[in-house]
Amino acid sequence: MPAAWRALAFIIVGGLSATALAKDKQPSAIVIGGGMAGLTSAYELQQKGWQVTLLEARPSLGGRSALATSEWIGSARLQPTLYRYLDQFKVKAVPAPDYVRTPGYLVAGRYFSEADLLKEAPSTLEGLKRFDKSLDDLAASIEDPLKPLANHTLQSLDAITVARWLEKLNLPPTAKALVEQRIRSRYDEPSRLSLLYLAQQARVYRGLPDTEMRSARLPGGSQVLAQAMAKRLKTIKTNARVSAIVQDKDGVTVKVGGTGYTADYVVLAVPLPALGRISQTPSLSALQLKALKDINYGWRDQMLLKFRKPVWGKSRLSGEVYSDQGLGMLWVEPALKGGANLLVNLSGDNARLMQAFGDRQMVDQVLIRFDKLYPGAREQFKGYELRRYGKDALAGGAYLAYGPGEISLYWRLWEQPLGRVVFAGEHTDALYPGTLEGALRSGERAAAQVIDLKAGKSVGPVETVAEARPAPRPVAREEKKGFFSRLFD
Numbered sequence: 001m002p003a004a005w006r007a008l009a010f011i012i013v014g015g016l017s018a019t020a021l022a023k024d025k026q027p028s029a030i031v032i033g034g035g036m037a038g039l040t041s042a043y044e045l046q047q048k049g050w051q052v053t054l055l056e057a058r059p060s061l062g063g064r065s066a067l068a069t070s071e072w073i074g075s076a077r078l079q080p081t082l083y084r085y086l087d088q089f090k091v092k093a094v095p096a097p098d099y100v101r102t103p104g105y106l107v108a109g110r111y112f113s114e115a116d117l118l119k120e121a122p123s124t125l126e127g128l129k130r131f132d133k134s135l136d137d138l139a140a141s142i143e144d145p146l147k148p149l150a151n152h153t154l155q156s157l158d159a160i161t162v163a164r165w166l167e168k169l170n171l172p173p174t175a176k177a178l179v180e181q182r183i184r185s186r187y188d189e190p191s192r193l194s195l196l197y198l199a200q201q202a203r204v205y206r207g208l209p210d211t212e213m214r215s216a217r218l219p220g221g222s223q224v225l226a227q228a229m230a231k232r233l234k235t236i237k238t239n240a241r242v243s244a245i246v247q248d249k250d251g252v253t254v255k256v257g258g259t260g261y262t263a264d265y266v267v268l269a270v271p272l273p274a275l276g277r278i279s280q281t282p283s284l285s286a287l288q289l290k291a292l293k294d295i296n297y298g299w300r301d302q303m304l305l306k307f308r309k310p311v312w313g314k315s316r317l318s319g320e321v322y323s324d325q326g327l328g329m330l331w332v333e334p335a336l337k338g339g340a341n342l343l344v345n346l347s348g349d350n351a352r353l354m355q356a357f358g359d360r361q362m363v364d365q366v367l368i369r370f371d372k373l374y375p376g377a378r379e380q381f382k383g384y385e386l387r388r389y390g391k392d393a394l395a396g397g398a399y400l401a402y403g404p405g406e407i408s409l410y411w412r413l414w415e416q417p418l419g420r421v422v423f424a425g426e427h428t429d430a431l432y433p434g435t436l437e438g439a440l441r442s443g444e445r446a447a448a449q450v451i452d453l454k455a456g457k458s459v460g461p462v463e464t465v466a467e468a469r470p471a472p473r474p475v476a477r478e479e480k481k482g483f484f485s486r487l488f489d
């Protein structure tokens with residue numbers, strides 16, 4: 001064979017065997033972010049035979065999984081994905097006692113169940129029920145919670161803030177304060193929230209009795225599930241903060257300090273404010289970049305106050321107890337080392353305004369108020385733990401909470417892959433954002449998308465992304481001054 005032909009044959013054979021090799025090569029993925037979403041994606045991909053590297057910026061895994069040593073969770077009907085993973089990893093939830101299954105209220109320091117309100121403050125209870133009924137009416141007008149922008153009426157709800165709508169309801173003052181506290185604890189300040197988002201979320205949970213919202217406790221908190229997942233993963237790098245992602249036609253390179261990790265695909269499972277700090281080549285789309293600047297995150301800080309004994313006497317501060325006086329939402333936590341622990345969730349603009357304070361000053365602000373309600377509290381106080389998600393550069397807030405106009409612009413935006421990069425995280429779930437359920441679901445969805453991309457299937461666009469429609473003009477966020485004085489003084 002002449003030399004030129006021999007060379008050609010070599011190239012063809014070599015080319016064929018390279019293709020065969022590429023076919024046999026174990027597919028690989030890098031998962032960025034070791035919260036519940038990233039852990040789920042990594043676990044699912046590894047189960048399907050992928051070689052997975054999980055990169056987490058912090059020294060430990062679990063991300064925003066709450067500070068609680070024992071979280072209240074909903075029922076299996078409410079959080080089916082969570083329960084499926086709890087079963088799979090043999091993590092047991094314990095049924096909640098009856099008294100935490102319905103919310104409690106702390107009015108001027110006194111604990112009220114709904115039954116107490118009926119006897120002693122019927123107008124407050126009437127206000128709470130009227131709010132529930134009005135919200136349920138709005139929810140009922142949404143046929144499919146995956147399509148909240150289905151008609152013009154719904155689209156116009158996106159331009160209205162929850163605060164404006166509450167004004168119109170004209171609730172008695174105590175009922176209004178308690179409703180506002182419920183909304184800011186679950187989402188964000190009513191003045192920063194889209195009414196369509198509140199209605200869509202109510203639609204997701206519509207028809208499920210309220211008692212199912214807090215029907216079980218998870219001893220050890222969701223951290224236990226995070227640890228169980230992490231144990232199954234082969235390659236985890238902690239203290240690995242990703243600064244850049246570069247894609248080319250063959251794969252993706254992810255930079256951590258001076259080290260580059262390469263793989264076929266990336267799952268990017270970090271909250272949006274943290275995502276904005278990672279440089280990407282090619283760049284995010286113009287809409288994604290705008291979303292990074294705009295999309296509202298709720299603000300919720302958690303403070304675990306440790307007392308020598310339960311200073312709240314006979315008040316049952318457990319389950320979800322909403323204060324009318326700026327103390328946020330409270331619940332009793334098991335005190336593992338003796339004493340009595342109270343978890344205080346400060347949220348919305350109360351929490352934002354507290355950012356001017358240092359940790360200890362912030363705790364003192366709450367203790368001063370608590371001591372007024374339960375004299376002697378400061379003497380019995382023995383320590384605290386604090387998580388300030390808004391100040392944390394790796395979180396940048398508590399969780400996604402669409403502001404006015406934002407559903408119209410950004411609905412299901414983050415379910416679109418960007419080339420070889422697929423997005424996960426609670427903020428990417430259309431039905432259960434801001435929850436463990438949403439984070440787990442998004443991790444599963446991202447893993448499935450990566451597998452589809454590898455198989456050459458097209459992924460998206462998701463039909464309900466509202467690209468073509470002009471967004472209703474967002475109503476300016478309401479004046480913020482005065483929250484501190486209104487709620488704390």
Ligand SMILES: Cc1cc2nc3c(=O)[nH]c(=O)nc-3n(C[C@H](O)[C@H](O)[C@H](O)COP(=O)(O)OP(=O)(O)OC[C@H]3O[C@@H](n4cnc5c(N)ncnc54)[C@H](O)[C@@H]3O)c2cc1C
Pocket residue numbers: 032033034035036037038055056057058061062063064065066071072240241242243269270271274275278300301302389394395397398399424425426427433434435436437438439
């Ligand atoms: C105060 C509070 C209370 C909550 N209570 C409940 C509740 O009762 N019930 C419920 O269902 N849900 C609750 N949630 C919501 C739930 O905790 C979250 O939805 C869920 O933990 C989010 O998981 P995630 O994986 O999407 O994000 P995260 O947990 O934030 O995970 C993202 C990870 O990415 C890492 N990261 C960020 N940037 C980088 C980078 N550049 N490189 C590498 N890693 C990076 C972060 O360190 C983090 O570990 C609560 C949340 C908060 C804040």
